[in-house]
Amino acid sequence: MAIRTKPDPQSYTFDGFGSGRYPNLMLRGAGELENWQLRTYEQKHEGYVALRKALKMEPSAVTAEVKTSGIRGRGGAGFPTGLKWTFMPKDIEDRKLTRYVVCNADEGEPGTFKDRAIMEYNPHQLIEGLVIAGWAMGCKLGFIYVRGEFKWLVDKLDAALQQAREAGYLGRDILGSGFDFDILTYRGAGAYICGEETALLNSLEGRRGEPRVKPPFPAVKGAFGQPTTVNNVETLAAMPPILRMGGDEYAKLGTPGNTGTRIFGLSGHVKRPGLYELPLGLPLDFILNDLGGGSSTGRKIKAIIPGGASAPMWDASAFDCPMDFDTVKARGSMAGSGGIIAMDESTCMVQATLRLLRFYAHESCGQCTPCREGCNWVTKILTRIEAGQGREEDLPLLESLVPRINMRTLCPLGDAACGPLESALRLFRPEFEHHIRQKTCLVTGTPLLASLGAH
Structure with a gap:
């Protein structure tokens, strides 16, 4: 057998x-x-x-x-x-x-x-x-x-x-x-x-x-x-x-320990966004390319959020990962809610990270100090970097805030904010450094000092 x-x-x-x-x-x-x-x-x-x-x-x-x-x-x-x-x-x-x-x-x-x-x-x-x-x-x-x-x-x-x-x-x-x-x-x-x-x-x-x-x-x-x-x-x-x-019979679908089918919501820069019910364990690149049709812009997909906005980001090196709970976790992210968000090479990862952190800062219930204060501090720092007013000490400061928020709250909202932040800083650090040092976006070349909302 x-x-x-x-x-x-x-x-x-x-x-x-x-x-x-x-x-x-x-x-x-x-x-x-x-x-x-x-x-x-x-x-x-x-x-x-x-x-x-x-x-x-x-x-x-x-x-x-x-x-x-x-x-x-x-x-x-x-x-x-x-x-x-x-x-x-x-x-x-x-x-x-x-x-x-x-x-x-x-x-x-x-x-x-x-x-x-x-x-x-x-x-x-x-x-x-x-x-x-x-x-x-x-x-x-x-x-x-x-x-x-x-x-x-x-x-x-x-x-x-x-x-x-x-x-x-x-x-x-x-x-x-x-x-x-x-x-x-x-x-x-x-x-x-x-x-x-x-x-x-x-x-x-x-x-x-x-x-x-x-x-x-x-x-x-x-x-x-x-x-x-x-x-x-x-x-x-x-x-x-x-x-x-x-x-x-149900357990025969998927893989051992990760059984059955799951609904994946595919969105972002793909030709065929939508819902795909699949057995757990199929590789991410099959979902992106065979089902999703690949990039909708002709540019390469450079980043993926594999399990909803709270999941740590991946770069292209993880696109071969089987999409099940245990393997995704072993590759440094989480299967989460099954929402797969694709971002191509035209995406500014500083801006993408800022948008995610603004969401979490807004949705924090305010009960726990690390989440209430920490998410707002992170958002303010990222806003400053995105506006071309970043400082050399901002990236070490952001990294030092992650362990002060993560696993220190009554619910996982603080952890959810830390996942995309930590992974973006680790995988796409040159983009953050370029914002700070050159006052322009590495991806688009857009000057950052013109106005806060222009980029």
Whole structure:
């Protein structure tokens, strides 16, 4: 028996939306306007077949199937989903505890746009996954916490939820099983920090959206003081195919330890930006060139952010990297949210880094001093360099700020700001030095002293 080490890129063909008709498990029917309807989901996509199967299994057996699949959270951390579910209290019949399962649909990471496609085209698959998770963990209520800007998605989700209730997939005594479970949508206020699970829970309770001190962890004391599990949209949408296929079959996709398919959002200087659902472990250059069509400008791609804006940057030396959680981490970045941002040789890396750091400085909740003050200091220094007013001591100063911010906050926002900063200084240092010493941009030749916003 051959040992799987990586999937074969030649077995997947580009079809205009996604990577191919198989193994698309979550993007099936994406782009078709009526795909969100219950009748379409039932007739074309085996809708709620997995739920019927799950309700005939013991809850612990459903969790075991998820563990067998090997799926890791698709929100960014890559933590094993089945293991996370086991952190919930074991005694499901304990009437003193109200358990909640929460879907994190606060998709605010720059360069990340996968979850909204699932909610727009396959909301019933997300709903089915939430009900399965609720059954496995003994929950009676689920929430879909949606980013505030996604008003049109909330309307679609609410309509789909009503369809599911009317069909008996939600509410009391689901499909005659005796299991009661319902789902409510909740719109956030557009704060990036609420993508962090404890800040999300604070916001869900009507509190200020800022991270909590852990422990206690949400599985012990989460929403409204009760045991809670928070999963990403893509993670929950993978539950129906896992239950239909079986955990063993799902685990055959991808590579050992990095199983299943993942939705990659490709953007930037590529000919075919968009969403590509692929087995984990395919090389980055296959995604960039075979699927994305290569550079859209004719210039070489010189930098990549491989996992959303918080992931450390790569230069061209890493383009052969298999795109899975462990290999990307070993190559000095992180798979993150799956957002791949390509930048060609016309990109000024000083300007790109400044734009990223401005975002993090703006989105810091202000609770932790290293993040609140540090991100602002970094942004001010980068702004000075970009304006042609940089000093020789600025680069050592920026480098000294990284360890003063990184790993010193309640949530990973400070770490997220440090990733692109540290990698940009390491990989593209000559561009920063040229800004400081020559007062012009190394890439464009533009004088920097003219005005702050001209470059």
